[in-house]
Amino acid sequence: MILQKRQRKQNKRASTSKQRKRQHLLDVKVRAKKVAARRTQSVLLTVCGFILIASVLGGIAFGAKRILNALFFANSDYALKAIEVTSDGNLTRETILRAAHVAEGKNIFSISLPKVQEELGALPQVEESRIQRILPNKLTISIQERRPVAWVVPPDVNVATFNFENAYLVDRRGILLKTKSLAPEYLGLP
Numbered sequence: 001m002i003l004q005k006r007q008r009k010q011n012k013r014a015s016t017s018k019q020r021k022r023q024h025l026l027d028v029k030v031r032a033k034k035v036a037a038r039r040t041q042s043v044l045l046t047v048c049g050f051i052l053i054a055s056v057l058g059g060i061a062f063g064a065k066r067i068l069n070a071l072f073f074a075n076s077d078y079a080l081k082a083i084e085v086t087s088d089g090n091l092t093r094e095t096i097l098r099a100a101h102v103a104e105g106k107n108i109f110s111i112s113l114p115k116v117q118e119e120l121g122a123l124p125q126v127e128e129s130r131i132q133r134i135l136p137n138k139l140t141i142s143i144q145e146r147r148p149v150a151w152v153v154p155p156d157v158n159v160a161t162f163n164f165e166n167a168y169l170v171d172r173r174g175i176l177l178k179t180k181s182l183a184p185e186y187l188g189l190p
Contacts, residue, residue, distance in 0.1 A: 072107075072109050073107055073109055073110060074107075075107075077136050077137070078107055078108045078109060078135075078136055078137060079105055079106070079107060079108070079137060080102070080103070080104050080105060080106050080107070080108050080111075080137055080138075080139055081104060081137040081138070082104075082137065082138045082139070083097065083102060083104060083138075083139050083140075083141065084138065084139070084140040084141070085097065085140075085141045085143070086140075086141070086142050086143065087142075087143040087145060088143070088144055088145055089125060089143070089145030089146075090125070090145070090183060091123070091125055091126070091143060091145060095123075096120065096141060096143060099119055099120055099122070099123055100116045100119055100120055100131075100141065101116070101119060102116060102139065102141075108133055108135070108136070108137060108138075108139065111133075111139065113131045113132075113133070116131050116141075117129050117130075117131050120141070120143065124146070124175065124176070124177050124178070125145050125146055125177060126143055126144075126145060126146070127144050127145060127146045127171075128143075128144040129141065129142065129143050129144070130142040146171040146173075146175060146177060147171060147172070148169035148170060148171055148177055148186060148189060149170065149171060149172050149189065150169070150170050150189050150190050151167050151168070151169060151170075151186075151189055151190065152167065152168045152169070152170050152176065153166065153167045153168075154166065154167075167179075169186060169189070
């Protein structure tokens with residue numbers, strides 16, 4: 001008996017059209033279960049990796065927030081003990097502090113300097129304001145007030161019977177200022 005080696009089918013094209021119809025173009029054995037298992041394992045590892053990274057980042061953020069709170073925001077060393085207010089006009093310290101929503105005892109880091117500056121800028125008398133933190137527990141507020149240059153009276157008011165309650169002061173930029181009390185330096189304005 002002669003042993004013949006069994007020839008393996010090769011991926012080559014058949015010569016006649018009849019043979020081509022019967023022949024598969026590729027002889028590929030697919031190991032579907034192994035491929036599906038690898039794909040599932042890869043997806044599972046990716047999802048677990050994302051969950052692990054998200055957990056670590058969340059833990060870091062939570063820990064950082066607690067540390068910042070303990071070191072800065074809840075620390076009594078940073079409680080506001082002195083507020084220095086300077087103004088070059090008639091605004092009082094109480095008016096400025098009330099408009100700025102700032103009080104002693106408040107944590108110096110909980111005060112938003114741009115917000116305080118915006119609130120002070122909303123006062124019609126304030127032309128410019130500067131706010132500065134001085135660590136550990138001091139805040140300085142400097143106010144530059146508008147300088148009125150003239151009186152403005154509504155057209156229906158008789159100028160001969162001038163009353164400051166019916167009139168407004170106007171600065172060089174045309175901003176109207178209502179006066180609550182008549183300062184002597186404003187009497188000589190046109």
